[in-house]
Amino acid sequence: MTISCLGYVIFSSTDLKDWRHFGTQVVGAMDVAGDDTCVALKIDQQPFRILVEPGDADHVSALGFEMAGEIEFSALRDRLESEGFAIRNGSDSEARNRAVKAFFATIDPAGNPLEFYYSRVLDQTAFLSPIGVKSFVTGDMGLGHVVVPGGEDLEGTYAFYTAVLGLGDSDDLNMQLPGENAPAIRVRFLHAANARHHSLAIASLPSPSGLIHAMLEMEDFDDVGRCHDRVLAAKRQLMASLGRHCNDNMLSFYVVGPGGIPFEIGCDGLQVDWTNFEPTKSSVPDHWGHAYQFPA
Numbered sequence: 001m002t003i004s005c006l007g008y009v010i011f012s013s014t015d016l017k018d019w020r021h022f023g024t025q026v027v028g029a030m031d032v033a034g035d036d037t038c039v040a041l042k043i044d045q046q047p048f049r050i051l052v053e054p055g056d057a058d059h060v061s062a063l064g065f066e067m068a069g070e071i072e073f074s075a076l077r078d079r080l081e082s083e084g085f086a087i088r089n090g091s092d093s094e095a096r097n098r099a100v101k102a103f104f105a106t107i108d109p110a111g112n113p114l115e116f117y118y119s120r121v122l123d124q125t126a127f128l129s130p131i132g133v134k135s136f137v138t139g140d141m142g143l144g145h146v147v148v149p150g151g152e153d154l155e156g157t158y159a160f161y162t163a164v165l166g167l168g169d170s171d172d173l174n175m176q177l178p179g180e181n182a183p184a185i186r187v188r189f190l191h192a193a194n195a196r197h198h199s200l201a202i203a204s205l206p207s208p209s210g211l212i213h214a215m216l217e218m219e220d221f222d223d224v225g226r227c228h229d230r231v232l233a234a235k236r237q238l239m240a241s242l243g244r245h246c247n248d249n250m251l252s253f254y255v256v257g258p259g260g261i262p263f264e265i266g267c268d269g270l271q272v273d274w275t276n277f278e279p280t281k282s283s284v285p286d287h288w289g290h291a292y293q294f295p296a
């Protein structure tokens with residue numbers, strides 16, 4: 001497996017001011033953009049993990065996956081090109097903005113925008129949360145995880161991520177959403193070459209923003225609880241109450257972030273040694289909690 005982790009996410013936004021407030025005052029990240037033309041949220045030693053650029057709609061514009069090195073990077077680009085995927089090589093200035101040696105962009109079979117890069121330069125400045133979050137759990141496990149729409153052909157999208165990109169199967173969740181006439185949904189959880197239970201999941205759900213949610217992991221439950229307090233104080237809408245997931249053990253809540261993009265804020269995420277791991281099948285998402293209230 002050559003994808004090391006989910007390294008960064010780039011969003012397009014109609015409201016940078018809201019992102020700046022949410023990112024720094026609710027989540028507790030640093031905004032290191034340097035001016036007001038974008039928002040660059042730093043949560044560790046990396047230059048940023050979330051970049052928000054101005055746009056005429058609120059959506060994810062890139063999920064940035066880190067490749068183990070240049071050889072793996074070039075091999076993946078050749079493979080995707082040979083299978084007919086359209087590739088766009090990032091320009092030097094775009095690569096500089098991302099602090100990576102090089103990257104290319106493509107679109108997965110469900111329409112999700114992906115970028116692959118190698119050799120990201122650390123800025124080596126300390127993470128100092130503006131509101132006192134101790135730390136985020138990142139390092140070689142990457143920024144956290146994202147859940148994206150799997151498209152009409154969930155199995156085709158799953159095959160792309162596993163057979164072509166080389167992500168590993170973590171869990172296959174098949175569940176009935178609560179409520180009369182509510183649909184059954186399926187979520188396939190996938191891991192990269194690090195211990196995080198899943199870096200990406202694909203779900204049989206649509207999402208106007210392109211993201212079903214992004215998860216950031218904090219050091220402990222007190223940091224999560226304080227973030228929950230800040231969400232309530234800022235009168236931001238919760239999308240799910242506190243709860244603990246079964247498959248990755250994450251203790252978390254969900255908040256509707258800027259532009260309607262949901263964020264999961266958690267702690268205690270499972271770290272897995274994949275050597276003898278058998279992918280699991282689940283029929284319930286939570287041990288307890290996570291009462292969902294989906295935004296209109």
Ligand SMILES: [Fe+2]
Nearest residue numbers: 145147215264
């Ligand atoms: Fe999640």
